[in-house]
Amino acid sequence: MTQPQQGGAPPVTPTRPVLPPQSTGPAPQQAPVPSGRPAATPPRRTAFAEGVDRLRSAATTEPGRLRIIGAVLAVLVVAFGVVTAWQMTDRSTAADDVLHSSQPLSAGAADIYRSLADANTAASSGFLSGGQEPPATTRRYEQDIQTAAAKLVTAAASTEPGSPAADTVTKLNKLLPEYKGLVERARANNRQGFPVGGAYLRAANEKMQQEMLPAAQDLYTKENQRLRSDYAKATPYPWFALVLGVAALAALGWAQRRHYLRTNRVLNQGLVAATAASAIVLLWLVVGHSVARAGLDSSYEHGVRSLNVLHDARIASLNARGNENLTLVSRGAETKKLPDGRVEDAYDYAFQQDMKTLSAGLDEAESLADDQAGRQPVSAATGNMKVWQQRHTQARAADDDGNYQAALNKIIGAKADQPTGECFDGVDANLAKALAHEENEFEQAAGDGLGAMTGLPEGAAVLAVLGAAAAVLGVGRRLSEYR
Amino acid sequence: MIARRLRASLKGWGGVGAMLVACVLTAVFALLLPLSHTRGDGSPGAVGPGIAEATQAKADACDGHPERQSPPASGDESGPAVSAIKKRGYLSVGVDQNSYRWGYRDPNTPGSDLEGFDIDLAHEIARQILKDPNAVRFHAIPTNQRIPAIRSGQVDMVVRTMTITCDRLKDVAFSDPYFTTGQQVLAPKSSGITGYDRSLAGKRICTAEGSTANTELTLDRKTGRLAASADISTTVPNQLDCLVKLQLGEVDAVVTDGALAASQAAQDPTVELKGKPFTTEYYGVAMNKQAQDLVRRVNQVLVDYRKGGWQTSYTKWLAQTLGADSASSRPPSA
Numbered sequence: 001m002t003q004p005q006q007g008g009a010p011p012v013t014p015t016r017p018v019l020p021p022q023s024t025g026p027a028p029q030q031a032p033v034p035s036g037r038p039a040a041t042p043p044r045r046t047a048f049a050e051g052v053d054r055l056r057s058a059a060t061t062e063p064g065r066l067r068i069i070g071a072v073l074a075v076l077v078v079a080f081g082v083v084t085a086w087q088m089t090d091r092s093t094a095a096d097d098v099l100h101s102s103q104p105l106s107a108g109a110a111d112i113y114r115s116l117a118d119a120n121t122a123a124s125s126g127f128l129s130g131g132q133e134p135p136a137t138t139r140r141y142e143q144d145i146q147t148a149a150a151k152l153v154t155a156a157a158s159t160e161p162g163s164p165a166a167d168t169v170t171k172l173n174k175l176l177p178e179y180k181g182l183v184e185r186a187r188a189n190n191r192q193g194f195p196v197g198g199a200y201l202r203a204a205n206e207k208m209q210q211e212m213l214p215a216a217q218d219l220y221t222k223e224n225q226r227l228r229s230d231y232a233k234a235t236p237y238p239w240f241a242l243v244l245g246v247a248a249l250a251a252l253g254w255a256q257r258r259h260y261l262r263t264n265r266v267l268n269q270g271l272v273a274a275t276a277a278s279a280i281v282l283l284w285l286v287v288g289h290s291v292a293r294a295g296l297d298s299s300y301e302h303g304v305r306s307l308n309v310l311h312d313a314r315i316a317s318l319n320a321r322g323n324e325n326l327t328l329v330s331r332g333a334e335t336k337k338l339p340d341g342r343v344e345d346a347y348d349y350a351f352q353q354d355m356k357t358l359s360a361g362l363d364e365a366e367s368l369a370d371d372q373a374g375r376q377p378v379s380a381a382t383g384n385m386k387v388w389q390q391r392h393t394q395a396r397a398a399d400d401d402g403n404y405q406a407a408l409n410k411i412i413g414a415k416a417d418q419p420t421g422e423c424f425d426g427v428d429a430n431l432a433k434a435l436a437h438e439e440n441e442f443e444q445a446a447g448d449g450l451g452a453m454t455g456l457p458e459g460a461a462v463l464a465v466l467g468a469a470a471a472v473l474g475v476g477r478r479l480s481e482y483r
Numbered sequence: 484m485i486a487r488r489l490r491a492s493l494k495g496w497g498g499v500g501a502m503l504v505a506c507v508l509t510a511v512f513a514l515l516l517p518l519s520h521t522r523g524d525g526s527p528g529a530v531g532p533g534i535a536e537a538t539q540a541k542a543d544a545c546d547g548h549p550e551r552q553s554p555p556a557s558g559d560e561s562g563p564a565v566s567a568i569k570k571r572g573y574l575s576v577g578v579d580q581n582s583y584r585w586g587y588r589d590p591n592t593p594g595s596d597l598e599g600f601d602i603d604l605a606h607e608i609a610r611q612i613l614k615d616p617n618a619v620r621f622h623a624i625p626t627n628q629r630i631p632a633i634r635s636g637q638v639d640m641v642v643r644t645m646t647i648t649c650d651r652l653k654d655v656a657f658s659d660p661y662f663t664t665g666q667q668v669l670a671p672k673s674s675g676i677t678g679y680d681r682s683l684a685g686k687r688i689c690t691a692e693g694s695t696a697n698t699e700l701t702l703d704r705k706t707g708r709l710a711a712s713a714d715i716s717t718t719v720p721n722q723l724d725c726l727v728k729l730q731l732g733e734v735d736a737v738v739t740d741g742a743l744a745a746s747q748a749a750q751d752p753t754v755e756l757k758g759k760p761f762t763t764e765y766y767g768v769a770m771n772k773q774a775q776d777l778v779r780r781v782n783q784v785l786v787d788y789r790k791g792g793w794q795t796s797y798t799k800w801l802a803q804t805l806g807a808d809s810a811s812s813r814p815p816s817a
Binding site for chain 1: 575580581582583587588589590591592594595597620621622623625627628631720721723724726727730747750751
């Protein structure tokens with residue numbers, strides 16, 4: 001039991017042959033210096049050189065060789081266990097971070113992003129309804145702002161002070177009350193029937209679109225990068241441990257063969273036990289890691305990628321709805337000149353762009369969805385979107401024709417008017433459903449992956465120590481025959 | 484550049500010369516117009532070329548007084564443009580929906596109908612031509628789409644606080660002026676700004692992108708009429724955004740048409756118009772250049788409108804911020 005520990009460090013006054021650090025096999029050949037004048041130059045003779053010297057002399061006798069073999073085997077088995085425990089702890093921690101830290105943070109950032117976009121949409125919908133806003137819209141707006149504020153606190157707690165992500169959170173914390181102030185001014189003016197209310201709403205929208213949503217997207221991207229890097233830490237093969245495992249098994253096999261050749265005894269119980277322990281650890285490592293890796297890969301492929309695409313699509317639909325509202329709020333207040341010289345209402349143009357993003361996002365989400373339960377809400381959302389576009393065209397036609405009330409009804413009217421609001425709500429609800437499904441898939445797959453690594457580091461460590469002990473005992477038994 | 488040179492030259496003897504030229508030209512039109520008029524009365528078919536010539540002559544002569552270029556009023560409704568409108572049964576008018584008291588939607592009225600001074604005038608034109616004030620379809624059009632909307636035929640006319648300028652006369656025809664205004668300064672009541680003068684030194688001034696105000700300010704800062712320390716870098720897509728910036732304290736003053744400045748002041752009791760307008764401009768109804776019969780017909784509407792409806796509408800929408808005395812806002816009689 002004590003041999004391997006001594007073998008690991010250069011002994012000062014060794015009584016038994018020991019190993020030089022790091023190198024085992026070729027060590028005896030490596031020390032050509034010391035044999036010359038040992039007494040004449042005592043300061044130059046290091047403990048290491050002395051140890052090597054003794055090792056060389058020990059290697060000339062069978063008990064000495066046995067001691068060296070025992071030490072090497074113990075060190076190899078323990079090293080295998082330690083490296084396995086270390087590498088798998090790393091991976092297991094990273095996988096745990098994926099499941100319990102970086103993915104929730106990434107989802108939290110997505111929630112901030114979505115809440116902000118949703119608040120902006122709710123604000124414009126309420127504004128469009130006139131001075132007296134519908135309570136449901138106001139509630140939704142307030143709820144969104146609260147969600148965003150709460151999630152910003154969570155995000156702030158998990159970021160390093162001074163990091164870019166922390167700066168982004170700080171920026172959003174500063175912008176949120178500014179935005180809310182502009183919306184309140186817009187409402188107050190709208191209640192009095194002042195068109196400057198519309199100007200305030202546009203200012204609030206601009207703050208949201210130009211500053212807040214990009215910051216929220218930035219935070220989302222950063223959290224996603226963290227998620228990716230946790231994935232990258234959790235999934236690579238533990239090559240170091242695997243190589244050591246194979247080396248330990250090979251050394252044990254060689255030792256047993258030597259033992260057989262010299263003594264004609266087939267089994268040395270200690271060495272067999274050490275071999276079994278090492279084989280179990282290696283098998284556990286290979287199977288456990290492969291299963292974990294498969295689970296994590298699948299959680300990324302089927303969960304995270306779908307989640308990202310769905311989040312983006314949802315934001316696009318929210319922005320499209322907001323811009324659709326603003327087209328009516330401030331028709332003609334801002335225009336955008338297109339490259340081909342045509343001039344379009346800035347908000348209607350933005351709406352068209354958002355719808356393109358939404359359409360592309362839904363297509364991608366549908367191709368990523370791997371089961372019927374995931375595909376169904378996405379194709380339902382696509383259906384909603386198509387109707388939305390038709391109705392939007394009707395609304396715009398009515399507005400261009402000077403029929404504001406008909407256009408307004410087509411956007412925020414009652415069910416009988418077949419408003420686009422209905423389609424937007426459909427898209428939003430279906431995307432929420434799809435997101436919940438993918439979130440669940442992610443948690444299951446990542447949870448399975450993490451579960452496959454449970455106990456592996458501890459088990460590897462314990463088995464390795466037992467294996468090393470068995471190897472030492474096995475060699476010790478043989479050694480006792482020389483006394 | 485041209486305007487600056489013009490102003491500089493007006494100060495000296497050159498100004499007298501320019502005025503002389505203008506007088507002569509006006510006299511020529513006075514002679515020319517009745518001529519084409521009489522010709523047009525007899526045979527409608529001959530109207531086209533005669534008026535086209537007259538318009539051409541006027542466009543060339545448009546210096547100093549773009550507001551005097553409109554053809555004389557006529558109640559005749561046999562022209563092609565007026566006939567087309569009568570046949571269609573409604574008037575298509577381009578308006579603003581963001582200018583308080585001029586053209587805006589009050590969200591608290593049922594149907595959020597458009598209302599304001601411009602809207603009243605549009606209703607009056609419909610009432611006179613179609614005998615129904617509500618035979619109007621309003622199109623909210625952006626400022627920079629006023630001319631394209633007319634030229635493409637999307638609207639019959641634009642009644643949207645549109646200043647009559649020589650540049651615009653190249654693209655569209657204007658009615659006689661229906662309102663007199665000028666660039667004016669808007670600032671908080673408590674501010675030290677007294678008008679378009681030295682009190683603007685060091686102040687941040689907001690203007691709309693590409694607006695007359697923006698052009699004037701840029702020129703005046705070069706000539707020294709406006710203090711060089713005045714910061715005119717803040718421009719916004721819509722003049723109303725200036726009020727937002729003013730209320731948020733991001734700028735100290737707004738320069739825009741007095742009429743629109745008054746519309747902003749009407750939405751905020753803590754700001755007011757400062758000093759007198761420092762330019763003179765006229766709003767006119769813009770129409771297609773080809774629709775000369777419609778221009779004349781609208782001029783006839785304006786003749787009647789000035790007698791009564793104009794003052795009623797002024798009192799209703801503008802007296803509160805522009806003052807009960809409407810003399811300075813009244814258009815010159817044609």
